[in-house]
Amino acid sequence: xxxxxxxxxxxxxxxxxxxxxxxxxxxxxxxxxxxxxxxxxxxxxxxxxxxxxxxxxxxxxxxxxxxxxxxxxxxxxxxxxxxxxxxxxxxxxxxxxxxxxxxxxxxxxxxxxxxxxxxxxxxxxxxxxxxxxxxxxxxxxxxxxxxxxxxxxxxxxxxxxxxxxxxxxxxxxxxxxxxxxxxxxxxxxxxxxxxxxxxxxxxxxxxxxxxxxxxxxxxxxxxxxxxxxxxxxxxxxxxxxxxxxxxxxxxxxxxxxxxxxxxxxxxxxxxxxxxxxxxxxxxxxxxxxxx
Amino acid sequence: xxxxxxxxxxxxxxxxxxxxxxxxxxxxxxxxxxxxxxxxxxxxxxxxxxxxxxxxxxxxxxxxxxxxxxxxxxxxxxxxxxxxxxxxxxxxxxxxxxxxxxxxxxxxxxxxxxxxxxxxxxxxxxxxxxxxxxxxxxxxxxxxxxxxxxxxxxxxxxxxxxxxxxxxxxxxxxxxxxxxxxxxxxxxxxxxxxxxxxxxxxxxxxxxxxxxxxxxxxxxxxxxxxxxxxxxxxxxxxxxxxxxxxxxxxxxxxxxxxxxxxxxxxxxxxxxxxxxxxxxxxxxxxxxxxxxxxxxxxxxxxxxxxxxxxxxxxxxxxxxxxxxxxxxxxxxxxxxxxxxxxxxx
Numbered sequence: 001x002x003x004x005x006x007x008x009x010x011x012x013x014x015x016x017x018x019x020x021x022x023x024x025x026x027x028x029x030x031x032x033x034x035x036x037x038x039x040x041x042x043x044x045x046x047x048x049x050x051x052x053x054x055x056x057x058x059x060x061x062x063x064x065x066x067x068x069x070x071x072x073x074x075x076x077x078x079x080x081x082x083x084x085x086x087x088x089x090x091x092x093x094x095x096x097x098x099x100x101x102x103x104x105x106x107x108x109x110x111x112x113x114x115x116x117x118x119x120x121x122x123x124x125x126x127x128x129x130x131x132x133x134x135x136x137x138x139x140x141x142x143x144x145x146x147x148x149x150x151x152x153x154x155x156x157x158x159x160x161x162x163x164x165x166x167x168x169x170x171x172x173x174x175x176x177x178x179x180x181x182x183x184x185x186x187x188x189x190x191x192x193x194x195x196x197x198x199x200x201x202x203x204x205x206x207x208x209x210x211x212x213x214x215x216x217x218x219x220x221x222x223x224x225x226x227x228x229x230x231x232x233x234x235x236x237x238x239x240x241x242x243x244x245x246x247x248x249x250x251x252x253x254x255x256x257x258x259x260x261x262x263x264x265x266x267x268x269x270x271x272x273x274x275x276x277x278x279x280x281x282x283x284x285x286x287x288x289x290x291x
Numbered sequence: 292x293x294x295x296x297x298x299x300x301x302x303x304x305x306x307x308x309x310x311x312x313x314x315x316x317x318x319x320x321x322x323x324x325x326x327x328x329x330x331x332x333x334x335x336x337x338x339x340x341x342x343x344x345x346x347x348x349x350x351x352x353x354x355x356x357x358x359x360x361x362x363x364x365x366x367x368x369x370x371x372x373x374x375x376x377x378x379x380x381x382x383x384x385x386x387x388x389x390x391x392x393x394x395x396x397x398x399x400x401x402x403x404x405x406x407x408x409x410x411x412x413x414x415x416x417x418x419x420x421x422x423x424x425x426x427x428x429x430x431x432x433x434x435x436x437x438x439x440x441x442x443x444x445x446x447x448x449x450x451x452x453x454x455x456x457x458x459x460x461x462x463x464x465x466x467x468x469x470x471x472x473x474x475x476x477x478x479x480x481x482x483x484x485x486x487x488x489x490x491x492x493x494x495x496x497x498x499x500x501x502x503x504x505x506x507x508x509x510x511x512x513x514x515x516x517x518x519x520x521x522x523x524x525x526x527x528x529x530x531x532x533x534x535x536x537x538x539x540x541x542x543x544x545x546x547x548x549x550x551x552x553x554x555x556x557x558x559x560x561x562x563x564x565x566x567x568x569x570x571x572x573x574x575x576x577x578x579x580x581x582x583x584x585x586x587x588x589x590x591x592x593x594x595x596x597x598x599x600x601x602x603x604x605x606x607x608x609x610x611x612x613x614x615x616x617x618x619x620x621x622x623x624x625x626x627x628x629x630x631x632x633x634x635x636x
Binding site: 030036038088093098109231267 | 561605
């Protein structure tokens, strides 16, 4: 029993920290742009398959492949911002449907060129092997990923709280019109946030790619988690996102180790989120601000 | 003999005689003409090229799903991103009843109706509790969770293989005639749905729904029973969609959640609504036929590349046709019924 509790707690921290990386960008877009980015799923697919394309198909060194992937992802984000989000800011149904289609296109392109049989594998392992924490064996790569999740989130929080750009982002998240009157270049900040949000996802995917399975449809699963975390935390609030990540991490760990039925993870998390919504309709952080 | 187009008239001169036909959009929008064409089309295809009948069935079913979704969207003032949940509920209920109890399509229709009603009523409070975006998010997740449940309880739902052995919808011995009759049944269901929602949007209920769609608080202040309208507008379309699940199960003789519950199927329905005419009910029919035939043409022309090109074309159409295909026929801007999602404050 003690072992189960110990394993559950360890995985709560590990999964919660990973979910932070997965959902931070989604939460930021919701908080700042006030856009429900249903195309968020494409980021996960693009990270893996663009890197694989540069690394395997073009036979470039891994570091170069990653750099090219980041640049391309940033360009795609800018194109999505100008092509869809900025153009249809007042017609949200078009934005949402358009973004969903982009995720579907990414999914289909990846599936066409690198189907699951292609056995895509990115050698991004920082440290191989596993370590025993108490009576639980954990892959070191997962521990590094979780640590990075905490570090990246802390850097994001510091950035938003301590820098001028961060202040501008927070100002927009509080009140868009007043921010414009105060001289904040909203367009630039929006674009900056779009590009910034890809970083946690890229880090998360590169870290977990060698440990967890990748396939062209994996983006939907991660987006699913990001939605649950963001809804539970209160859309757009980083503080809420942090708390919600660990709650969802706990629910997943509980379903996997206490109930011993990992397939119930998402169902259990959804039930928890729905109950939470009934009790607190606006999520954990009852505020629409970023922090 | 001479044919010319002049001042929105089609002129046919044959010797000293002159025939003219008005081609103004208001005449083209006469429902009788279109309904007549929709009935004639399967008959024509049955005679000329029966291989196209499944595409017509698909088109009618897509339109039939999008029509109640339009009602749900208008009446609740929210975008439901998980209509396929009710298709899944109706389909699985009908398939399970048919396989385990040996029931034919008539009794399983009742089972599907009860399943739709149950889940519709169960989920309908969401349209009151959850705000615009939260509602959208949760409705998006429900079918995905349902899909997971079908994988968890494989002994009941048979996972991605699906349930086999559902009794056929119609069986007259001749395959082509069977397809034709199924096609007519699909058309009949679609037209019935169209009629119901059309009548509804012309009834006293319509201003109440549009008031909710515009501003719930103002609607409540004006005396509209917001909760009642929302529950009705959620539950009945859910039942209508469950009936289509029943149709799918008996039509194919099998039902697998992996076909209907993922986001890709929802996206297809959403595109029927958006490209057809942005939740405009007649636009749904155009959208249904357009999407079904576009998919067929792409598969024929591009083969393996069609799943990639299909969403790209849809994206281009979404961005270039702001009022959808039905909007091309419109002279004046119609009453905007599509609710906003209230993402921003």
